Ligand code: 4AD
Protein backbone atom coordinates (compact mmCIF):
# COMPACT_ATOMS: atom_id res chain seq x y z
CA UNK A 1 0.00 0.00 0.00
CA UNK A 2 1.44 3.34 -1.09
CA UNK A 3 0.86 6.25 1.27
CA UNK A 4 2.44 9.44 2.62
CA UNK A 5 3.99 10.44 5.94
CA UNK A 6 1.05 12.74 6.70
CA UNK A 7 -1.26 9.74 6.58
CA UNK A 8 0.73 7.07 8.47
CA UNK A 9 -1.50 7.31 11.54
CA UNK A 10 -4.16 5.53 9.46
CA UNK A 11 -1.81 2.58 8.88
CA UNK A 12 -0.58 1.62 12.34
CA UNK A 13 0.54 -2.01 12.34
CA UNK A 14 0.40 -2.22 8.53
CA UNK A 15 3.13 -2.48 5.93
CA UNK A 16 3.22 0.51 3.61
CA UNK A 17 5.45 2.00 0.91
CA UNK A 18 6.39 5.68 0.89
CA UNK A 19 8.17 7.69 -1.79
CA UNK A 20 10.74 9.68 0.18
CA UNK A 21 14.09 11.43 0.36
CA UNK A 22 16.76 10.93 2.98
CA UNK A 23 17.00 14.06 5.12
CA UNK A 24 19.55 12.75 7.58
CA UNK A 25 20.80 9.49 9.05
CA UNK A 26 22.55 7.94 12.01
CA UNK A 27 23.83 4.39 12.20
CA UNK A 28 25.70 2.02 14.44
CA UNK A 29 26.87 -1.54 13.80
CA UNK A 30 23.44 -3.06 14.19
CA UNK A 31 20.91 -0.34 13.51
CA UNK A 32 20.38 2.58 11.12
CA UNK A 33 18.03 5.50 11.80
CA UNK A 34 16.89 7.17 8.60
CA UNK A 35 15.28 10.59 8.81
CA UNK A 36 12.86 10.50 5.91
CA UNK A 37 10.91 13.29 4.30
CA UNK A 38 8.31 13.03 1.57
CA UNK A 39 7.01 16.58 1.25
CA UNK A 40 4.04 15.91 3.53
CA UNK A 41 6.19 15.48 6.62
CA UNK A 42 9.22 13.97 8.35
CA UNK A 43 9.44 10.47 9.80
CA UNK A 44 12.06 8.14 11.18
CA UNK A 45 12.72 4.81 9.50
CA UNK A 46 14.51 2.22 11.63
CA UNK A 47 16.56 -0.45 9.89
CA UNK A 48 17.65 -3.30 12.15
CA UNK A 49 20.47 -5.45 10.81
CA UNK A 50 19.06 -8.72 12.11
CA UNK A 51 15.59 -8.07 10.70
CA UNK A 52 16.42 -7.28 7.07
CA UNK A 53 18.42 -8.76 4.26
CA UNK A 54 22.11 -7.93 4.43
CA UNK A 55 21.87 -5.97 1.19
CA UNK A 56 19.13 -3.74 2.62
CA UNK A 57 21.10 -2.99 5.76
CA UNK A 58 24.21 -2.09 3.76
CA UNK A 59 22.11 0.16 1.54
CA UNK A 60 20.64 1.92 4.58
CA UNK A 61 24.06 2.41 6.13
CA UNK A 62 25.51 3.97 3.01
CA UNK A 63 22.59 5.90 1.67
CA UNK A 64 23.46 9.55 1.01
CA UNK A 65 21.57 12.70 1.96
CA UNK A 66 18.72 13.61 -0.44
CA UNK A 67 18.81 10.26 -2.22
CA UNK A 68 15.26 9.42 -3.34
CA UNK A 69 13.69 6.03 -2.76
CA UNK A 70 10.63 3.92 -2.25
CA UNK A 71 10.83 2.63 1.28
CA UNK A 72 8.66 -0.15 2.63
CA UNK A 73 8.01 -1.15 6.22
CA UNK A 74 5.63 -1.48 9.10
CA UNK A 75 4.18 1.63 10.76
CA UNK A 76 4.46 1.49 14.55
CA UNK A 77 3.70 3.94 17.29
CA UNK A 78 6.64 5.99 18.57
CA UNK A 79 5.67 8.25 21.41
CA UNK A 80 9.04 10.03 21.49
CA UNK A 81 8.71 11.54 18.02
CA UNK A 82 6.51 14.57 17.35
CA UNK A 83 4.81 12.60 14.54
CA UNK A 84 3.93 9.78 16.96
CA UNK A 85 4.92 7.03 14.49
CA UNK A 86 7.95 5.51 12.85
CA UNK A 87 8.63 2.88 10.23
CA UNK A 88 10.27 -0.49 10.86
CA UNK A 89 11.93 -0.73 7.51
CA UNK A 90 11.76 -3.96 5.50
CA UNK A 91 13.10 -2.93 2.10
CA UNK A 92 14.46 0.05 0.19
CA UNK A 93 14.36 0.70 -3.54
CA UNK A 94 16.65 3.56 -4.53
CA UNK A 95 15.20 5.84 -7.22
CA UNK A 96 18.05 8.28 -7.61
CA UNK A 97 21.25 8.61 -5.67
CA UNK A 98 22.19 12.15 -4.62
CA UNK A 99 25.92 12.84 -4.48
CA UNK A 100 27.47 15.65 -2.43
CA UNK A 101 24.28 17.47 -1.48
CA UNK A 102 25.52 20.95 -0.60
CA UNK A 103 23.35 21.63 2.46
CA UNK A 104 24.72 19.33 5.11
CA UNK A 105 23.39 19.03 8.66
CA UNK A 106 26.14 21.42 9.83
CA UNK A 107 25.49 25.16 10.14
CA UNK A 108 25.66 27.25 6.98
CA UNK A 109 25.77 31.02 6.55
CA UNK A 110 22.62 32.83 5.43
CA UNK A 111 24.01 33.90 2.05
CA UNK A 112 25.03 30.34 1.26
CA UNK A 113 21.57 29.11 2.17
CA UNK A 114 19.91 31.88 0.14
CA UNK A 115 22.07 30.95 -2.87
CA UNK A 116 20.72 27.42 -2.47
CA UNK A 117 17.15 28.43 -1.75
CA UNK A 118 15.88 25.91 -4.35
CA UNK A 119 17.33 23.16 -2.12
CA UNK A 120 17.08 24.90 1.25
CA UNK A 121 13.28 24.71 0.91
CA UNK A 122 13.58 20.98 1.64
CA UNK A 123 14.83 21.57 5.18
CA UNK A 124 12.60 20.84 8.13
CA UNK A 125 12.54 24.44 9.29
CA UNK A 126 11.75 25.92 5.88
CA UNK A 127 9.12 23.24 5.36
CA UNK A 128 7.46 24.27 8.62
CA UNK A 129 7.44 27.97 7.69
CA UNK A 130 5.92 27.25 4.26
CA UNK A 131 3.25 25.03 5.79
CA UNK A 132 2.30 27.88 8.12
CA UNK A 133 2.19 30.21 5.11
CA UNK A 134 -0.07 27.73 3.37
CA UNK A 135 -2.38 27.53 6.38
CA UNK A 136 -2.70 31.33 6.49
CA UNK A 137 -3.64 31.26 2.79
CA UNK A 138 -6.17 28.49 3.36
CA UNK A 139 -7.71 30.25 6.37
CA UNK A 140 -7.85 33.53 4.43
CA UNK A 141 -9.97 31.98 1.67
CA UNK A 142 -12.15 30.30 4.26
CA UNK A 143 -12.70 33.48 6.25
CA UNK A 144 -13.66 35.62 3.28
CA UNK A 145 -15.70 32.93 1.57
CA UNK A 146 -17.60 32.20 4.80
CA UNK A 147 -18.35 35.90 5.20
CA UNK A 148 -19.81 36.49 1.75
CA UNK A 149 -16.85 38.10 -0.02
CA UNK A 150 -16.21 37.63 -3.73
CA UNK A 151 -12.61 37.14 -4.82
CA UNK A 152 -11.72 39.60 -7.55
CA UNK A 153 -8.33 39.66 -9.23
CA UNK A 154 -6.95 43.12 -9.95
CA UNK A 155 -4.40 43.53 -12.78
CA UNK A 156 -0.66 43.25 -12.16
CA UNK A 157 0.28 45.51 -15.07
CA UNK A 158 -1.16 48.93 -14.46
CA UNK A 159 -0.91 52.57 -15.41
CA UNK A 160 -1.90 53.97 -12.02
CA UNK A 161 -0.09 53.93 -8.72
CA UNK A 162 -2.01 53.51 -5.47
CA UNK A 163 0.73 54.14 -2.96
CA UNK A 164 2.83 56.97 -4.40
CA UNK A 165 5.18 56.95 -7.36
CA UNK A 166 8.58 56.58 -5.72
CA UNK A 167 8.62 52.81 -5.34
CA UNK A 168 7.29 51.71 -8.71
CA UNK A 169 8.74 49.08 -10.98
CA UNK A 170 8.56 50.60 -14.41
CA UNK A 171 8.06 48.54 -17.51
CA UNK A 172 7.07 49.04 -21.12
CA UNK A 173 3.54 48.21 -22.18
CA UNK A 174 4.16 48.25 -25.93
CA UNK A 175 4.50 52.00 -26.55
CA UNK A 176 3.18 53.06 -23.17
CA UNK A 177 4.75 53.39 -19.75
CA UNK A 178 3.38 50.86 -17.24
CA UNK A 179 4.12 49.67 -13.71
CA UNK A 180 3.93 46.46 -11.78
CA UNK A 181 1.15 46.72 -9.22
CA UNK A 182 1.99 48.17 -5.79
CA UNK A 183 -1.52 47.45 -4.55
CA UNK A 184 -4.75 46.35 -6.18
CA UNK A 185 -6.76 48.72 -4.05
CA UNK A 186 -8.00 51.19 -6.65
CA UNK A 187 -9.39 48.30 -8.70
CA UNK A 188 -10.81 46.65 -5.60
CA UNK A 189 -12.77 49.83 -4.90
CA UNK A 190 -14.32 49.51 -8.35
CA UNK A 191 -15.01 45.84 -7.60
CA UNK A 192 -16.66 46.67 -4.25
CA UNK A 193 -19.10 48.94 -6.09
CA UNK A 194 -19.99 45.96 -8.29
CA UNK A 195 -20.01 43.10 -5.72
CA UNK A 196 -20.31 44.74 -2.28
CA UNK A 197 -17.65 42.82 -0.38
CA UNK A 198 -14.58 41.68 -2.27
CA UNK A 199 -11.05 40.51 -1.60
CA UNK A 200 -7.96 40.03 -3.66
CA UNK A 201 -4.88 37.98 -2.98
CA UNK A 202 -1.92 38.54 -5.19
CA UNK A 203 1.66 39.62 -5.69
CA UNK A 204 2.71 43.20 -5.09
CA UNK A 205 5.87 44.92 -6.24
CA UNK A 206 7.73 47.73 -4.56
CA UNK A 207 11.10 49.01 -5.66
CA UNK A 208 11.95 49.88 -2.08
CA UNK A 209 15.58 50.55 -1.41
CA UNK A 210 15.13 49.52 2.22
CA UNK A 211 17.18 46.55 3.30
CA UNK A 212 15.41 45.53 6.48
CA UNK A 213 14.13 42.28 7.90
CA UNK A 214 10.56 43.38 7.09
CA UNK A 215 10.88 44.44 3.46
CA UNK A 216 10.62 42.38 0.32
CA UNK A 217 10.63 43.72 -3.23
CA UNK A 218 7.92 41.27 -4.23
CA UNK A 219 5.41 40.27 -1.60
CA UNK A 220 1.83 38.98 -1.39
CA UNK A 221 -1.04 41.01 -0.10
CA UNK A 222 -4.62 40.23 0.83
CA UNK A 223 -6.81 43.25 0.06
CA UNK A 224 -10.45 43.23 1.13
CA UNK A 225 -12.68 46.16 0.18
CA UNK A 226 -16.21 46.67 1.50
CA UNK A 227 -19.04 48.96 0.34
CA UNK A 228 -21.25 50.50 3.04
CA UNK A 229 -18.60 49.82 5.69
CA UNK A 230 -17.07 52.65 7.70
CA UNK A 231 -13.67 52.85 9.36
CA UNK A 232 -14.74 51.43 12.74
CA UNK A 233 -16.59 48.54 11.12
CA UNK A 234 -13.51 47.82 9.02
CA UNK A 235 -11.36 47.56 12.18
CA UNK A 236 -13.76 44.94 13.52
CA UNK A 237 -13.44 42.91 10.31
CA UNK A 238 -9.65 43.20 10.50
CA UNK A 239 -9.42 41.96 14.09
CA UNK A 240 -11.78 39.08 13.36
CA UNK A 241 -9.81 38.08 10.29
CA UNK A 242 -6.45 38.23 12.07
CA UNK A 243 -7.83 36.30 15.07
CA UNK A 244 -9.17 33.67 12.69
CA UNK A 245 -5.86 33.08 10.95
CA UNK A 246 -3.94 32.96 14.23
CA UNK A 247 -6.34 30.41 15.73
CA UNK A 248 -6.31 28.36 12.49
CA UNK A 249 -2.51 28.19 12.54
CA UNK A 250 -2.52 27.19 16.22
CA UNK A 251 -5.00 24.45 15.51
CA UNK A 252 -3.70 23.10 12.22
CA UNK A 253 0.07 23.65 12.44
CA UNK A 254 0.97 22.14 15.81
CA UNK A 255 3.87 20.07 14.47
CA UNK A 256 5.25 23.02 12.48
CA UNK A 257 5.08 25.41 15.44
CA UNK A 258 6.87 22.81 17.54
CA UNK A 259 9.55 22.32 14.88
CA UNK A 260 10.15 26.08 14.91
CA UNK A 261 10.19 26.24 18.71
CA UNK A 262 7.50 28.93 18.57
CA UNK A 263 6.25 30.10 21.96
CA UNK A 264 2.56 29.51 21.28
CA UNK A 265 1.42 31.00 24.60
CA UNK A 266 2.02 34.37 22.97
CA UNK A 267 -0.38 33.47 20.15
CA UNK A 268 -3.14 31.83 22.15
CA UNK A 269 -4.65 35.07 23.44
CA UNK A 270 -4.70 36.72 20.01
CA UNK A 271 -8.47 37.06 19.87
CA UNK A 272 -10.66 40.02 18.98
CA UNK A 273 -11.02 42.76 20.09
CA UNK A 274 -7.60 44.36 19.66
CA UNK A 275 -6.56 47.56 21.41
CA UNK A 276 -6.76 50.86 19.48
CA UNK A 277 -4.61 53.90 20.09
CA UNK A 278 -4.67 57.14 18.17
CA UNK A 279 -1.59 58.48 16.40
CA UNK A 280 -1.64 61.41 18.87
CA UNK A 281 -1.52 59.02 21.82
CA UNK A 282 1.15 56.94 20.13
CA UNK A 283 3.34 60.05 19.83
CA UNK A 284 2.83 60.70 23.53
CA UNK A 285 3.59 57.08 24.40
CA UNK A 286 6.83 57.27 22.41
CA UNK A 287 7.89 60.47 24.11
CA UNK A 288 7.21 58.84 27.48
CA UNK A 289 9.38 55.91 26.39
CA UNK A 290 12.32 58.16 25.67
CA UNK A 291 11.90 58.91 21.95
CA UNK A 292 12.17 62.59 22.75
CA UNK A 293 12.79 63.91 19.23
CA UNK A 294 9.73 62.43 17.50
CA UNK A 295 7.34 65.22 16.46
CA UNK A 296 3.68 65.20 15.52
CA UNK A 297 3.48 64.82 11.75
CA UNK A 298 6.36 62.36 11.40
CA UNK A 299 5.89 58.78 10.29
CA UNK A 300 6.90 55.89 12.53
CA UNK A 301 9.92 53.74 11.80
CA UNK A 302 10.46 50.14 12.87
CA UNK A 303 11.93 51.05 16.31
CA UNK A 304 8.89 53.23 17.02
CA UNK A 305 6.45 50.49 16.01
CA UNK A 306 8.29 47.96 18.14
CA UNK A 307 8.26 50.28 21.15
CA UNK A 308 4.52 50.89 20.79
CA UNK A 309 3.79 47.18 20.34
CA UNK A 310 5.70 46.39 23.54
CA UNK A 311 2.96 48.04 25.56
CA UNK A 312 0.37 45.53 24.30
CA UNK A 313 0.03 41.75 24.27
CA UNK A 314 -2.18 41.70 21.21
CA UNK A 315 -1.77 43.43 17.86
CA UNK A 316 -2.56 47.13 18.25
CA UNK A 317 -4.30 49.50 15.84
CA UNK A 318 -2.70 52.92 15.52
CA UNK A 319 -5.49 55.09 14.13
CA UNK A 320 -5.99 58.55 12.64
CA UNK A 321 -2.59 59.42 11.23
CA UNK A 322 -1.88 62.90 9.86
CA UNK A 323 -3.23 63.16 6.28
CA UNK A 324 0.16 64.48 5.13
CA UNK A 325 1.96 61.17 5.65
CA UNK A 326 -0.76 58.91 4.25
CA UNK A 327 -2.09 58.06 0.79
CA UNK A 328 -4.23 60.47 -1.26
CA UNK A 329 -7.42 58.38 -1.11
CA UNK A 330 -7.91 58.31 2.67
CA UNK A 331 -11.00 60.02 4.07
CA UNK A 332 -10.36 62.92 6.43
CA UNK A 333 -11.80 62.65 9.93
CA UNK A 334 -14.96 64.78 9.71
CA UNK A 335 -14.20 66.25 13.11
CA UNK A 336 -10.55 67.00 12.42
CA UNK A 337 -9.52 67.21 8.80
CA UNK A 338 -5.75 67.15 9.43
CA UNK A 339 -6.01 63.44 10.31
CA UNK A 340 -7.50 60.61 8.26
CA UNK A 341 -9.77 57.64 9.05
CA UNK A 342 -7.07 55.03 8.81
CA UNK A 343 -5.24 52.48 10.90
CA UNK A 344 -2.07 50.45 10.79
CA UNK A 345 -2.17 47.17 12.68
CA UNK A 346 1.11 46.54 14.49
CA UNK A 347 1.92 42.93 15.38
CA UNK A 348 3.31 42.06 18.81
CA UNK A 349 6.88 40.92 19.48
CA UNK A 350 8.50 43.39 17.08
CA UNK A 351 7.08 42.04 13.79
CA UNK A 352 5.88 45.49 12.74
CA UNK A 353 3.00 46.67 10.61
CA UNK A 354 1.00 43.79 9.17
CA UNK A 355 -2.06 45.75 7.96
CA UNK A 356 -2.57 49.18 6.46
CA UNK A 357 -6.16 50.25 5.91
CA UNK A 358 -8.57 53.15 5.74
CA UNK A 359 -11.98 54.48 4.89
CA UNK A 360 -11.78 55.96 1.39
CA UNK A 361 -12.82 59.39 0.21
CA UNK A 362 -16.29 59.01 -1.34
CA UNK A 363 -16.91 62.67 -2.18
CA UNK A 364 -16.18 63.63 -5.78
CA UNK A 365 -15.21 67.25 -5.11
CA UNK A 366 -12.77 66.30 -2.37
CA UNK A 367 -11.24 63.57 -4.51
CA UNK A 368 -10.78 66.07 -7.34
CA UNK A 369 -8.99 68.36 -4.91
CA UNK A 370 -6.66 65.52 -3.90
CA UNK A 371 -5.94 64.81 -7.58
CA UNK A 372 -4.75 68.37 -7.97
CA UNK A 373 -2.64 68.27 -4.84
CA UNK A 374 -1.03 64.99 -5.88
CA UNK A 375 -0.79 65.82 -9.56
CA UNK A 376 -2.77 62.75 -10.65
CA UNK A 377 -3.72 63.24 -14.28
CA UNK A 378 -4.62 61.32 -17.41
CA UNK A 379 -6.53 58.19 -18.35
CA UNK A 380 -4.80 56.12 -15.68
CA UNK A 381 -6.71 57.88 -12.90
CA UNK A 382 -9.82 59.17 -14.67
CA UNK A 383 -11.80 55.98 -14.17
CA UNK A 384 -11.17 56.03 -10.40
CA UNK A 385 -12.87 59.43 -10.12
CA UNK A 386 -15.94 58.04 -11.86
CA UNK A 387 -16.48 55.67 -8.92
CA UNK A 388 -17.38 58.83 -6.97
CA UNK A 389 -19.61 60.08 -9.74
CA UNK A 390 -22.13 57.25 -10.01
CA UNK A 391 -23.75 56.18 -6.75
CA UNK A 392 -20.79 56.80 -4.47
CA UNK A 393 -21.04 55.13 -1.04
CA UNK A 394 -18.96 55.03 2.13
CA UNK A 395 -16.44 52.23 1.79
CA UNK A 396 -13.34 50.93 3.51
CA UNK A 397 -10.64 48.40 2.92
CA UNK A 398 -7.25 47.19 4.02
CA UNK A 399 -4.20 45.25 2.96
CA UNK A 400 -2.55 42.51 4.99
CA UNK A 401 1.06 41.66 4.16
CA UNK A 402 1.29 37.87 4.00
CA UNK A 403 5.02 37.52 4.63
CA UNK A 404 5.10 39.70 7.74
CA UNK A 405 2.18 37.71 9.08
CA UNK A 406 3.99 34.44 8.36
CA UNK A 407 7.10 35.82 10.10
CA UNK A 408 5.10 36.75 13.18
CA UNK A 409 3.20 33.46 13.50
CA UNK A 410 6.28 31.33 12.73
CA UNK A 411 8.52 33.39 14.94
CA UNK A 412 11.21 33.74 12.25
CA UNK A 413 12.95 37.04 12.37
CA UNK A 414 13.48 37.85 8.69
CA UNK A 415 10.86 37.90 5.92
CA UNK A 416 13.31 36.23 3.52
CA UNK A 417 12.37 32.88 5.08
CA UNK A 418 8.62 33.44 4.70
CA UNK A 419 8.29 33.29 0.88
CA UNK A 420 9.53 30.40 -1.29
CA UNK A 421 11.80 32.50 -3.52
CA UNK A 422 12.39 35.92 -1.94
CA UNK A 423 13.13 38.93 -4.12
CA UNK A 424 15.41 41.21 -2.12
CA UNK A 425 17.41 44.34 -2.88
CA UNK A 426 20.46 42.27 -3.81
CA UNK A 427 18.80 39.06 -4.92
CA UNK A 428 16.94 37.98 -8.03
CA UNK A 429 18.20 34.35 -7.97
CA UNK A 430 17.37 31.56 -7.56
O1 4AD B 1 0.38 49.81 4.13
P1 4AD B 1 0.39 49.40 2.68
O2 4AD B 1 1.34 50.10 1.79
O3 4AD B 1 -1.11 49.55 2.19
C1 4AD B 1 -1.57 49.46 0.93
O4 4AD B 1 -0.94 49.11 -0.04
C2 4AD B 1 -3.04 49.71 0.81
N1 4AD B 1 -3.35 50.06 -0.58
C3 4AD B 1 -3.80 48.49 1.24
C4 4AD B 1 -5.31 48.67 1.14
O5 4AD B 1 -5.84 49.46 1.89
N2 4AD B 1 -5.95 47.94 0.27
O6 4AD B 1 0.70 47.84 2.59
C5 4AD B 1 -0.11 46.91 3.25
C6 4AD B 1 0.72 45.87 3.98
C7 4AD B 1 1.61 46.43 5.07
O7 4AD B 1 0.91 46.62 6.27
C8 4AD B 1 2.66 45.34 5.20
O8 4AD B 1 2.18 44.27 5.98
C9 4AD B 1 2.79 44.86 3.77
O9 4AD B 1 1.61 45.24 3.08
N3 4AD B 1 3.96 45.44 3.10
C10 4AD B 1 5.10 44.77 2.87
N4 4AD B 1 5.48 43.51 3.15
C11 4AD B 1 6.72 43.12 2.77
N5 4AD B 1 7.58 43.91 2.11
C12 4AD B 1 7.24 45.17 1.78
N6 4AD B 1 8.10 45.93 1.11
C13 4AD B 1 5.96 45.66 2.18
N7 4AD B 1 5.30 46.83 2.03
C14 4AD B 1 4.11 46.68 2.59
Ligand code: MG
Nearest residue numbers: 344353355356
Ligand atom coordinates in the same frame (compact mmCIF):
# COMPACT_ATOMS: atom_id res chain seq x y z
MG1 MG C 1 1.45 50.98 5.43
